[in-house]
Structure formats: C-alpha cells, structure tokens
Amino acid sequence: MDATGLPDGTVYPILRRLERRGVLEGRWEAEATAKREQRPQRRYYALTEVGEASLAEVVERFPTLSRLFAGDPGEAGDPGLA
Structure with missing residues (x-):
C-alpha cells in the first residue's frame, strides 16, 4: 500500500478485523463505476459510532500523537529534538 508503506497482506487483515469488531464499516463501490x-x-x-468513540478516546489520551497522525506536527513540536 503506497500510503502506508505496508504490504497489502498487512493492511487488509487489519481492516477486516476492525470491521468484525464494529469499529469500521466497509462498502463496495458500484460495480458499474469500476467497469466504466x-x-x-x-x-x-x-x-x-463505536469507531468514532474509540478515536475520541485515543485523541484525548494521546493528544501529541493524535496531532502527529492528523498531519499537524508543527503544533506537537519536533519529537526528534525533545
């Protein structure tokens, strides 16, 4: 997977597990769109809703980490210089 640098064999099993736990909901796009x-x-x-609640809990518990993942490392400071 280009976005994460992780192989497909790592990402998709995690997505399926999160879906089974009720954190994520997956849906296939329309077949006609793909064919076109x-x-x-x-x-x-x-x-x-469970996923949203879990995310809110993580953001509250780990604000610096959540800002880094949100793509705003400037507010979190440079962890390499701490």
Missing part, C-alpha cells in the same frame, strides 16, 4: 473506469471495485471504509 476499467479497474477492480474499490472498498471504502468509514468509522462506525
């Missing part, structure tokens, strides 16, 4: 664009169907994921 001549590619396989994509699966889209969204947080469920």
Whole structure:
C-alpha cells in the first residue's frame, strides 16, 4: 500500500478485523463505476459510532500523537529534538 508503506497482506487483515469488531464499516463501490473506469471495485471504509468513540478516546489520551497522525506536527513540536 503506497500510503502506508505496508504490504497489502498487512493492511487488509487489519481492516477486516476492525470491521468484525464494529469499529469500521466497509462498502463496495458500484460495480458499474469500476467497469466504466476499467479497474477492480474499490472498498471504502468509514468509522462506525463505536469507531468514532474509540478515536475520541485515543485523541484525548494521546493528544501529541493524535496531532502527529492528523498531519499537524508543527503544533506537537519536533519529537526528534525533545
């Protein structure tokens, strides 16, 4: 997977596990869209209410870490210089 640098065999099992636990909800895009664009169907994921609550808890417990993952490392400071 380009975005994470992790192989597909790592990312997709994690997504399926999160889906089974009720944290994520996955849905396939319309088959017609994939056919029109001549590619396989994509699966889209969204947080469920349980996932939203879990995310809020993590953000509250680990504010610096959550800012880093949110793409705003400037507010968190440079951890390499701490």
